[in-house]
Amino acid sequence: xxxxxxxxxxxxxxxxxxxxxxxxxxxxxxxxxxxxxxxxxxxxxxxxxxxxxxxxxxxxxxxxxxxxxxxxxxxxxxxxxxxxxxxxxxxxxxxxxxxxxxxxxxxxxxxxxxxxxxxxxxxxxxxxxxxxxxxxxxxxxxxxxxxxxxxxxxxxxxxxxxxxxxxxxxxxxxxxxxxxxxxxxxxxxxxxxxxxxxxxxxxxxxxxxxxxxxxxxxxxxxxxxxxxxxxxxxxxxxxxxxxxxxxxxxxxxxxxxxxxxxxxxxxxxxxxxxxxxxxxxxxxxxxxxxxxxxxxxxxxxxxxxxxxxxxxxxxxxxxx
Amino acid sequence: xxxxxxxxxxxxxxxxxxxxxxxxxxxxxxxxxxxxxxxxxxxxxxxxxxxxxxxxxxxxxxxxxxxxxxxxxxxxxxxxxxxxxxxxxxxxxxxxxxxxxxxxxxxxxxxxxxxxxxxxxxxxxxxxxxxxxxxxxxxxxxxxxxxxxxxxxxxxxxxxxxxxxxxxxxxxxxxxxxxxxxxxxxxxxxxxxxxxxxxxxxxxxxxxxxxxxxxxxxxxxxxxxxxxxxxxxxxxxxxxxxxxxxxxxxxxxxxxxxxxxxxxxxxxxxxxxxxxxxxxxxxxxxxxxxxxxxxxxxxxxxxxxxxxxxxxxxxxxxxxxxxxxxxxxxxxxxxxxxxxxxxxxxxxxxxxxxxxxxxxxxxxxxxxxxxxxxxxxxxxxxxxxxxxxxxxxxxxxxxxxxxxxxxxxxxxxxxxxxxxxxxxxxxxxxxxxxxxxxxxxxxxxxxxxxxxxxxxxxxxxxxxxxxxxxxxxxxxxxxxxxxxxxxxxxxxxxxxxxxxxxxxxxxxxx
Numbered sequence: 001x002x003x004x005x006x007x008x009x010x011x012x013x014x015x016x017x018x019x020x021x022x023x024x025x026x027x028x029x030x031x032x033x034x035x036x037x038x039x040x041x042x043x044x045x046x047x048x049x050x051x052x053x054x055x056x057x058x059x060x061x062x063x064x065x066x067x068x069x070x071x072x073x074x075x076x077x078x079x080x081x082x083x084x085x086x087x088x089x090x091x092x093x094x095x096x097x098x099x100x101x102x103x104x105x106x107x108x109x110x111x112x113x114x115x116x117x118x119x120x121x122x123x124x125x126x127x128x129x130x131x132x133x134x135x136x137x138x139x140x141x142x143x144x145x146x147x148x149x150x151x152x153x154x155x156x157x158x159x160x161x162x163x164x165x166x167x168x169x170x171x172x173x174x175x176x177x178x179x180x181x182x183x184x185x186x187x188x189x190x191x192x193x194x195x196x197x198x199x200x201x202x203x204x205x206x207x208x209x210x211x212x213x214x215x216x217x218x219x220x221x222x223x224x225x226x227x228x229x230x231x232x233x234x235x236x237x238x239x240x241x242x243x244x245x246x247x248x249x250x251x252x253x254x255x256x257x258x259x260x261x262x263x264x265x266x267x268x269x270x271x272x273x274x275x276x277x278x279x280x281x282x283x284x285x286x287x288x289x290x291x292x293x294x295x296x297x298x299x300x301x302x303x304x305x306x307x308x309x310x311x312x313x314x315x316x317x318x319x320x
Numbered sequence: 321x322x323x324x325x326x327x328x329x330x331x332x333x334x335x336x337x338x339x340x341x342x343x344x345x346x347x348x349x350x351x352x353x354x355x356x357x358x359x360x361x362x363x364x365x366x367x368x369x370x371x372x373x374x375x376x377x378x379x380x381x382x383x384x385x386x387x388x389x390x391x392x393x394x395x396x397x398x399x400x401x402x403x404x405x406x407x408x409x410x411x412x413x414x415x416x417x418x419x420x421x422x423x424x425x426x427x428x429x430x431x432x433x434x435x436x437x438x439x440x441x442x443x444x445x446x447x448x449x450x451x452x453x454x455x456x457x458x459x460x461x462x463x464x465x466x467x468x469x470x471x472x473x474x475x476x477x478x479x480x481x482x483x484x485x486x487x488x489x490x491x492x493x494x495x496x497x498x499x500x501x502x503x504x505x506x507x508x509x510x511x512x513x514x515x516x517x518x519x520x521x522x523x524x525x526x527x528x529x530x531x532x533x534x535x536x537x538x539x540x541x542x543x544x545x546x547x548x549x550x551x552x553x554x555x556x557x558x559x560x561x562x563x564x565x566x567x568x569x570x571x572x573x574x575x576x577x578x579x580x581x582x583x584x585x586x587x588x589x590x591x592x593x594x595x596x597x598x599x600x601x602x603x604x605x606x607x608x609x610x611x612x613x614x615x616x617x618x619x620x621x622x623x624x625x626x627x628x629x630x631x632x633x634x635x636x637x638x639x640x641x642x643x644x645x646x647x648x649x650x651x652x653x654x655x656x657x658x659x660x661x662x663x664x665x666x667x668x669x670x671x672x673x674x675x676x677x678x679x680x681x682x683x684x685x686x687x688x689x690x691x692x693x694x695x696x697x698x699x700x701x702x703x704x705x706x707x708x709x710x711x712x713x714x715x716x717x718x719x720x721x722x723x724x725x726x727x728x729x730x731x732x733x734x735x736x737x738x739x740x741x742x743x744x745x746x747x748x749x750x751x752x753x754x755x756x757x758x759x760x761x762x763x764x765x766x767x768x769x770x771x772x773x774x775x776x777x778x779x780x781x782x783x784x785x786x787x788x789x790x791x792x793x794x795x796x797x798x799x800x801x802x803x804x805x806x807x808x809x810x811x812x813x814x815x816x817x818x819x820x821x822x823x824x825x826x827x828x829x830x
Contacts, residue, residue: 182699184690191687194676201635201673202688202741203659261678 009306010253010270014277021281028284036163040155042276043169044231046269047224048243049250050176051108051217053268056251057180058213059193059260060115060122065221065247066240067133068107072225074137076100077146077235089150097154100229101222107133108218112211130244137237147234154230165227172220177265189213193260249296250275253303274299335394336361336526337382337495342391344377351377352388352550359495359543364517364527366537366558369547370570370760375530378547379497382528383415384408396494414488418500420480422472429455429468432486458489462519478509482516496520497528502536503758506621507825514540532758534563546570571761578765579793582772586796587611590780591749596641598631600624602804605631605641609749609780614771616795616812617784619824624804625784626668629751632782633665634658645749659688664747666738668754668784674738675726682708682722684737689744711740715770732763739770750774753784768794788817800824 021029028034048065055062079099084092107129114125157164180186188209191199200206229235254271256263275296282292337359344352352374359365369375380386382393384402393400395411402408408415422431429452430437438454440447455468464482472480481501488496498517502510517527517540531537537544538558545555546569554569567578591609596602602624609615619625630636632643634652642649650661658665667673675684685708686693693707705722712719717736719729726734735755742750752771756764771794775781785791791798792812800808800823808823 182701184695184697184699187683187687187690187699190679191676191683194679195672197673198676199687201633201655201665201667203654203656204687205654205656261676 010255010267010274010303013303014270014274017274017277017281021277021284025281025284029281034280034284036166038273038276038280039166039169040163041280042272043163043165044224044228045243045246045250045276046169046272047172047220047227048217049247049254049268049272050172050265051220052244052247053251053254053256053263053265054176054180054186054189054213055122055217056248056256056258057193057260057263058189058210059196060210060213061126061248061258062108062111062122062214062217063126063244064107064111064130064133065217066243067130067137068104068218068221069225069228069240069243070137070235070237071107071133072100072104072222073229073235073239074140074146074237075103076226077148077151077229078140080148080151081146087150088148093148093151093153096148096151097226100226101219104218104220104222104225105215106218108221109211109215111218112214115214116207116210134237134241137239140237143237145232145234145236148229149233151230151233154227155233156230165230168223168227172223173265173269176220180265185209185212190261193262195261246275249300253300255307271303334361335359336396337528338394339378339382340392340394342378342381342388342393344374344381344386344388350550352381355391355547355550355552357545357552357555359526359528361494361526362521362524363542364521364529364540365543365545366529366531366541367545367547368531368534368537368566368570370762373547373570373760374550375547376499377550379415379499379528379530382408382413382495382497384413409491412492412494413497414491414493414495415497416481416484416488416499416501418503420484422480422483424473425471427469427471428466428475428483428486431472431483432458432468432490434487436491454490455486458486462516464516476509477504478506478512481505481509481513485516485520493525495526495528497530499530500532500758501529502531502533510536532760534566537566538563548572567761578768579790580765580769580772582794583776584796585612585776585778587778590646591782592642592644593632594642594644596628596631596643597639598627598636599639600627600630600636602627602631605806607799607806607809609782611778611780612775613796614775614781614783614794616791616798617782617801618786618788618791618798618820619801621786623801623824625801626753627804628801629665629667629753629782629784632658632751633663655688659745659747662746662748664742664745664750666742666750666752666755668757670734670738675734677727678725680723681712681717681719681726681729681737684726685711685740685744688741692745707744708740711744712736715740715743716766730760730763732759732766735759735763735767739767743774747779749780749782751782751784754786755783756785756787756790764790788820791820792817 048069052062052065076096076099080088080092080096083095088096111126111129114120115122154165159167180189188199188204191204192206192209196206228239250271251263251268252258253274254263254267256267278296278299279292282295335358339355339357342352342355355374355378357378367375377386381388382402384405384407387403393402395413400411402411423434432455433451437446438450452468459466466479466482472483485496501513505513520527529537529541541558543556544558544561544566546553546566548570587610589608590611594606596605605628617625627636631638634654634657643652645661650657652658652661671677682705686704690696690699695704708722715736717740718733726737729737755767768790771781771783783791783795795812798810798812798820799806800810800820802824808820810820
């Protein structure tokens with residue numbers, strides 16, 4: 001199987017699912033509203049998955065994204081209430097949004113610093129910060145959410161007929177795809193993931209690159225956090241529990257390798273949409289959320305198994 | 321029974337292996353054509369050939385990994401069909417690969433018995449005591465001192481080789497295939513290994529010995545078979561051969577100008593190292609390298625040669641001393657600094673510290689050079705491909721194009737990718753650490769030519785090597801290291817390899 005065919009595989013599956021559902025439920029599935037709804041639901045996961053893709057390409061992992069999202073939302077909302085009172089509006093919301101996004105950036109930078117300066121495995125660092133960030137989110141308001149009833153724009157706002165969250169998602173996908181492919185940091189991300197020692201010996205400042213990769217992931221998590229907050233018109237300390245697993249699944253289905261050096265933004269986009277359409281389809285077909293878990297688990301394993309199989313077939317002809 | 325095969329001068333009833341008419345095709349590539357290969361019992365049989373000649377393919381067929389299209393395999397007089405590795409193992413074939421297959425966290429005895437543990441009195445419990453005893457016993461038989469309860473990761477590379485051999489013996493192997501066994505061993509470890517191999521021979525085992533180091537074959541092998549382009553071009557007793565003859569068979573031409581001539585045009589001093597010491601065990605190193613000069617560096621494994629390079633390149637922290645480059649004294653605290661100051665370092669282990677194997681060739685070439693070729697922020701893939709293709713054709717890299725992953729290239733061409741990287745960097749001072757390790761004779765010669773060209777262009781070159789013949793072949797001066805110190809600076813025209821070896825190996829008289 002050629003490289004192209006392998007990359008087309010997840011895409012083909014996505015098209016297949018869409019066709020299948022269109023045939024089965026033409027009146028409920030194949031509507032603009034439903035598609036926009038799926039995209040809107042994909043946007044939060046998709047935005048975070050973009051950052052996770054870069055981290056996984058660099059042979060790292062970030063388990064803290066779910067907790068980081070909760071914390072960013074809580075801090076953002078706390079600032080809104082601090083400035084605008086119990087029912088914040090206008091400038092307070094804007095400033096709170098900014099602070100929430102910056103919180104994500106700070107959390108991500110912290111992960112990056114711990115990974116590089118203490119030379120700890122990313123799995124351990126982010127396992128730790130996953131717990132810590134979550135803990136802080138609970139402590140902030142004694143486990144209760146912050147309600148901000150007027151914070152609706154990021155979720156409900158529509159520009160040119162497209163939800164604003166979907167536009168943000170599209171923009172981040174395009175920018176990250178470009179940076180990963182054409183920027184020096186993007187190139188170094190692949191090099192570090194493929195062989196960190198070799199990258200170091202070739203003069204790549206590995207630590208600085210990794211810090212930037214984790215920090216940028218924090219930044220996109222912050223953005224996703226504010227969209228989530230807006231959707232719930234409240235910041236929940238329980239937001240994004242086990243989110244990291246869905247995100248990693250999407251990235252892996254998209255063809256990235258957990259051992260690093262391999263992965264694309266477009267693959268991740270397809271992986272994210274695949275999971276979203278599956279969930280949507282299951283819902284439309286009245287399949288319970290419990291059964292959805294089973295289906296999605298199977299899809300992850302099948303996707304990676306097929307990819308591995310294709311890979312070993314492709315190299316079978318080589319020798320010595 | 322006396323049998324002779326078409327291109328085989330070896331005969332006799334004492335054959336342990338007879339492969340006949342073996343052919344193997346990979347897609348359009350014919351890897352082996354009608355190869356016959358006979359090994360006598362109780363002999364060491366060297367199998368040599370350039371990279372890509374088909375040695376590995378032939379051995380993988382013997383190990384049951386590949387199936388040949390035609391041909392038969394006879395082991396100890398019995399025709400065998402080796403459909404999978406376990407069948408080859410059962411037929412008495414043991415392979416010891418270059419990258420050893422040991423479970424690092426287990427003990428010696430556990431490794432020796434891996435997969436065939438002795439059952440104890442209780443179900444699922446192994447008889448540890450008996451396994452330890454049996455391991456000690458068999459080690460004893462070959463005069464090999466090792467504690468069977470040692471954990472493998474605490475052992476030196478040489479001992480690990482031996483454990484692989486013990487493993488083979490425990491599986492009642494009659495033929496042991498060793499693939500480049502000395503490539504990661506020190507001199508003393510290698511000597512010990514040779515003794516062990518000879519002991520195995522005395523016990524009636526047959527050893528198929530694959531090596532690029534022809535010098536060691538001369539002293540060790542009884543018979544030599546040479547593969548070239550998938551054909552067996554020579555097979556016969558070592559006694560009728562010497563290194564030049566073997567090389568001739570390998571490359572199909574005489575290597576008169578193995579070390580190509582160079583117009584030596586030495587200019588002013590470019591590199592001035594004074595009293596350099598590092599945290600990594602080198603002390604008080606001082607030397608100069610002039611423009612256009614190739615300075616060799618000799619020494620035993622562990623003498624600190626690589627550590628000198630690492631201190632110069634900003635990898636190891638310096639504890640004292642200065643490095644002057646072109647009359648300047650740059651601060652070099654990282655490879656990034658070193659590269660910015662036009663220093664290049666081709667590391668000795670290209671897979672571990674050199675290449676990003678699954679990434680495209682072009683990416684590997686430009687990795688340290690993106691800023692230098694005007695892609696500080698944004699990469700222009702078209703231009704990048706063009707630049708890399710130009711440089712690749714200059715040093716004739718054989719590849720499937722700039723986008724092909726590096727691991728699709730042969731060892732010699734992978735090395736050239738790294739050389740291309742430093743050519744592109746336009747370095748003034750280039751350090752080459754074992755640049756010819758593990759690459760075939762033809763590629764070695766090309767590397768020497770490249771070093772010469774670079775010197776002619778006025779670069780200062782530090783050439784670290786464990787092979788004295790190549791140091792004597794191309795270096796203008798040879799620095800000799802011993803135990804972290806520089807103990808000699810000699811002119812190869814006025815000394816001998818023996819003297820350099822003596823300097824490297826023997827403590828000076830007090």
